[in-house]
């Protein structure tokens with residue numbers, strides 16, 4: 139199943155991996171109250187992942203959260219936690235990998251590199267002009283540009299073993 143997730147704030151590394159995998163993931167902001175976090179998860183039908191007993195308890199003791207799906211894990215190793223989510227049914231199909239902004243969780247838009255040449259660093263520009271790279275993506279939220287290359291490849295490598303076959 140394709141899940142939408144809301145991840146508690148101490149799980150930023152898990153959230154980043156999920157975002158690289160293309161899973162719609164909201165990371166709780168610093169200073170965001172538990173109830174605001176849970177309200178958002180409820181409103182957007184997100185599965186909550188937390189290691190905090192307090193977050194879990196509030197979700198169970200508050201009537202309006204009775205339909206919230208929440209996973210409390212004692213696992214603090216975030217790679218193992220990701221494996222656990224997969225065991226519970228989270229799907230991470232390869233075609234979603236690297237389709238989402240890792241900063242603001244919006245789906246990236248594929249664009250013509252020709253239109254963005256002036257915004258690219260010189261060495262990146264050359265790769266496109268020489269035809270080595272052909273694909274370019276932009277985040278419609280924060281405007282970050284995602285180009286092919288080593289950073290892109292290393293993001294892919296960091297999640298490769300978690301991609302569902």
Ligand SMILES: [Zn+2]
Pocket residue numbers: 239240241242243244277278279280281282
């Ligand atoms: Zn963005």
